Amino acid sequence: MIFPDEAAYRAYLQDVKTFLWREIDPLVPQIEAQGRIPFEELRPKFRQHGLFACLVPEAYGGLGLSATQYAPVLKELAKVHGGIRAMLHVHNSSVHLIETGRPEQRQQYLPRMAQGDLLVCFALTEPDSGSGLDSKATAVRQGDVYLLNGRKHLITNAREAELFAVFCFTQNPDGSERAFSVLLVERGMPGFTIEPMAPTMGCVGASHEFLRFEQVPVPRTHVLGEEGRGSEQMLAFLEISRVFIAVAALGTAERALELALEWAKRRVTFGKPIASRQAVQGYLAEMATDIYALRHMVLDALRKYDAGQRIPEESSMCKLFALEAVGRVTDKALLVHGGLGYLKSSRIEMLYRDARLNWLEEGTPTIHKLIIARTLLQEEFAAFGRGEELL
Numbered sequence: 001m002i003f004p005d006e007a008a009y010r011a012y013l014q015d016v017k018t019f020l021w022r023e024i025d026p027l028v029p030q031i032e033a034q035g036r037i038p039f040e041e042l043r044p045k046f047r048q049h050g051l052f053a054c055l056v057p058e059a060y061g062g063l064g065l066s067a068t069q070y071a072p073v074l075k076e077l078a079k080v081h082g083g084i085r086a087m088l089h090v091h092n093s094s095v096h097l098i099e100t101g102r103p104e105q106r107q108q109y110l111p112r113m114a115q116g117d118l119l120v121c122f123a124l125t126e127p128d129s130g131s132g133l134d135s136k137a138t139a140v141r142q143g144d145v146y147l148l149n150g151r152k153h154l155i156t157n158a159r160e161a162e163l164f165a166v167f168c169f170t171q172n173p174d175g176s177e178r179a180f181s182v183l184l185v186e187r188g189m190p191g192f193t194i195e196p197m198a199p200t201m202g203c204v205g206a207s208h209e210f211l212r213f214e215q216v217p218v219p220r221t222h223v224l225g226e227e228g229r230g231s232e233q234m235l236a237f238l239e240i241s242r243v244f245i246a247v248a249a250l251g252t253a254e255r256a257l258e259l260a261l262e263w264a265k266r267r268v269t270f271g272k273p274i275a276s277r278q279a280v281q282g283y284l285a286e287m288a289t290d291i292y293a294l295r296h297m298v299l300d301a302l303r304k305y306d307a308g309q310r311i312p313e314e315s316s317m318c319k320l321f322a323l324e325a326v327g328r329v330t331d332k333a334l335l336v337h338g339g340l341g342y343l344k345s346s347r348i349e350m351l352y353r354d355a356r357l358n359w360l361e362e363g364t365p366t367i368h369k370l371i372i373a374r375t376l377l378q379e380e381f382a383a384f385g386r387g388e389e390l391l
């Protein structure tokens, strides 16, 4: 870790918070109104505050934060603006994907990622199939290149990104030896086009675009790591990235509670602040309870991950609980705000919409329930099911 001690890390965190609230928060109404994050204007500022470098190891010029140290940075981003959070989340989580590459690939990409000279995105989702092994994108070997064909959609950062980690099946010309792999596709490669998609409900301003690959000649050296490791690479990076989504949900939920508390104390009906009404107190108490539970779930998962443990079940549990908790918390925060909360001018209205992306990012609830249940039904997970691991 680049910070010599806890105090230096704390000072960094404070610097990030000050920057976000002083310089980004005032831009939020403009981003929401225009539906666009002014990325090129913000790039030097994000760079200055290390926001592209958080998870890049020190050896590659990054800050080398642990997952537990990165979490408060991400949480603060979610409190301020969901679109900027989504953008930086995808870039920073992609570090874990690029780290699965060969040493020369890590050397080629990670320092530029840390500097923010290379914005990265990952492309799994397709319009004509489910994610992962259901992919229809194919890359057929031909001499020193793969000819990549396929379509991806809803790909965050695609408008601005310089590097696209594309999940697809590499194969021989006769279709034999199909292997799920990741190809590193650069902006501007012939046959690669990026098309805009409709604006999103929340997390406004980040780009989520449609990618079209038509006979794109991708050099064989651009296979991330080795051919056939796509599933393993996908699971390895999603495992921690899904906990980061839960951290983002926690940030949104904490901010919603802060705003609800402020409003409940200010809004007076029948001569008393609504905060004095037992029914409103009930909402606030339920919100705080969800936040407490979520905070401790993610802390447990982050600490286990930093200690080198695999956390596939914890990761899905955090993501599943987080999306349900942030849904409940933002519902109640909206109720506490009454009619004014429904107006576009209200921050609670934005947080309510931002929270709904957490339901979709990196797997829907049904997918996480499937992962958790599958593991529960395995013998070796029985102890976790009985709670013996934690208490």
Ligand SMILES: Cc1cc2nc3c(=O)[nH]c(=O)nc-3n(C[C@H](O)[C@H](O)[C@H](O)COP(=O)(O)OP(=O)(O)OC[C@H]3O[C@@H](n4cnc5c(N)ncnc54)[C@H](O)[C@@H]3O)c2cc1C
Residues within 6 Å of the ligand: 090, 121, 122, 123, 124, 125, 126, 129, 130, 131, 153, 154, 155, 156, 157, 200, 208, 357, 360, 361, 362, 363, 364, 365, 366, 367
């Ligand atoms: C704003 C935004 C940004 C995104 N960014 C990215 C990105 O950067 N990169 C990327 O690769 N993707 C990205 N996505 C895609 C996102 O990960 C998917 O939308 C999400 O995983 C759901 O997949 P889908 O849209 O194909 O839905 P579908 O797979 O069509 O699912 C529709 C419904 O059916 C259920 N379902 C589908 N299959 C099954 C099954 N086998 N068993 C049980 N239930 C099932 C789902 O749970 C869901 O409720 C983004 C999406 C959004 C909205």
